[in-house]
Amino acid sequence: MDALQPPLNNGPARMEPLAKLPVFWALEGKRVVVAGATDGAMWKAELLAACGACVDVYAEDHNEAFTTFLGRTPEHPAASITLYRRRWAPGDLEGAALAVGDCEDMAEARAFVAAAGAMGVPVNVIDRPEFCEFQFGSIVNRSPVIVAISTDGAAPILAQTIRRKIETLLPRSLKGWAALAQSLRAPVNRRLEPGPRRRAFWERFADRVFSTMGTPEEGVGGVLLADAERLAEAPAIGRVTLVGAGPGDAELLTLKAVRALQAADVILFDDLVSSDVLELARREAKRMLVGKRGGRESCRQDDINAMMVKLAKAGKRVVRLKSGDPMVFGRAGEEIAHLDRENIPVDVIPGITAASAMASRLGLSLTHRDHAQSLRLVTGHSRHGGLPDDVDWAGVADRRSTTVFYMGGRTAGLIAAKLADEGLPPETPVVIMSDVSRPAERSWRGTLATIPEGIMEIGYDNPVLIAVGDVLAARQTTAGSIVGSDLVAYAG
CATH class of the missing domain: 1.10.8 (Helicase, Ruva Protein; domain 3)
Structure with a gap:
């Protein structure tokens, strides 16, 4: 493999499906048509005039509020509002940039839409989403900063609530x-x-x-x-930031991690990084999948190191996005050492590691003082795929300690046998979880002796955590979930 060539797999989609395309339309000096003089039509006419449009209103009758509205001079210098005291006609739509109708019944709505379509004019029929080619969202106005919120017509009140929350976040200044x-x-x-x-x-x-x-x-x-x-x-100097993406749930990202993603030129991401996390990145950032998972095609670590150096020396801001925490079994040490040798600036933004996410989902403390006096994080496999030889298995089998094994899904049976050989009782509580914090999360409860059965049920193609120890007995939640563990294994 070329040292600078990523795998062919493109990874998660850059953009999730959209119900509608959000577009900001320039209307200054352009003619738009509003048919009707209801309160809804008045609001749409006022909104269009605020954009500088020349609004032609067609209505046989209108109320007092509409009369007051017509008597006001538009704030926008290019805007105008003209009332025609008659019902709209198809020819009125000719040359219009937009057409908005407040129609009395379905027959009029169909006629209005047909007339607009014949003239090639985008149309909106108030309160009739099925006749709308475009929609008006709830607006936060800090013009020239404008925020629009849409629920695709499904929940207007929800959109208004979102708008109120955003209003509190954006200062008037x-x-x-x-x-x-x-x-x-x-x-x-x-x-x-x-x-x-x-x-x-x-x-x-x-x-x-x-x-x-x-x-x-x-x-x-x-x-x-x-x-x-x-x-x-100033000389163009790139840098690399190692960012922890957490276990999968995008809401578990730190604010600093989000800022790094939104400032990146290039994102080199692992296979386990969720699409929800990538959705928070800057749209223009180039994304390259460089993940490494057991039994699958992947980039070599040397290739990843070379990519980071080349991109940084070209002045790019590179985010190396790793699942969990980059400093916990993420090979960050090798990457940092390589970047140091090349004099590339590098910093690290921590993420929530898998063991912490598991503890949160189970509602337990991994260091509950009644059950465990220490916490261990241990890799579940060696470079060659078997059990690591340099682990203190006697210490790991201590029931007073919480031990977390990462990348041990494929060696779960060997781990259980090793712990049993070192004296850990076969009835020691066990929890196996996969896809922690993700929609597909699953869990299984058993004992040290039944770990092989549990891993067969949960599988190890997805990220797996195996928790073993007395802490798991500290708290029991709803069916299928259990708390307490001294050991967690992450599938590799």
Whole structure:
């Protein structure tokens, strides 16, 4: 295999299926048609006018609120609202950018949609999703920053609740900062070429926005442009960040891990990293599957090391995304040593390791003081696939200690036999779990003597945890789940 060539498997999809494509439509100075003068039609007309559209309203009658609305001068300088006191006609839709109708019945809705279709005009019929080619979402307005939320018409109240939550997260001062960014874009583009330096400038800008929470100070634009000039003169230096993706549930990622994913140029990810985690990455980032799993085609570690060095020396920010925690059986030590030898800056963002996720799902403490005075993390197999020779099996078999075996799914029977040989009682409680924290999570309860039966039931193609020890008896939850373990094995 070429040292810089990833496996052919492309891994999880870059984008999950979308119910609708979110699009922000420029309407300034464009003619749109609104048929009807209900409260719903008035809101749509007001929204369209706020975008600078020339709104033509067709309605035979309208209420007092609509009269008041028509009497107001639109805030947007390019907008206008014109009322035609009659029912809409098919010819009214000619040349319109959009058409919005509040139709009295299904027959009128069908006619409105047919007329719009004949003119090639995108159409929305209020409160009739089946007749809508586009939809209006709930809006958080910090223009030029605009956030729109859609539930595809299924739950408008949910969309409004989401909007209220986002409103509390985005300061009103964001509007001023966004306007400043708009004014800086052209001069920054003149100073910085597309790529890492320009993105670094805007990342610093964004950090400043949310660190101050206040409106931009006078003269801050000049300070920021001076920063852009310094970046333009600085040498392009890439770096590598080892990021822990956790056991699978994207909500278990740290905030720092999410920021690293959203700043990466290239992401080298393991086979066990979930698609939900990858969904949080920057869309433009190149993603390369370099995972290693037992019995499957994979990249050699030397290939991965070479990729990281080449990409970093090209000025790229590389995220090496590992399942669990990169510093727990993730071969991070080898990668860090290689990067150090090449003088590549490297840092590490920890993740939730499999044993911690298992303990959380079972609702138990791995170091419960009534059952275990220590915790051990031990690999379940050697380089050659068998049991490791340098493990202190007598110490592992201590019932007062919690021991966690990783990558031991295929050696589970050997582990059980070894522990029994060292004196661990056959009735010692056992829990086997697979796909911990993922939708496909499964669990099995038994004893040390029945581990072979449990691993046959759970299987070892997916990530497996085997917990053995007295801690498992500390707490018992709903059917199929048990707490307490001194040993956890992760399938390899």
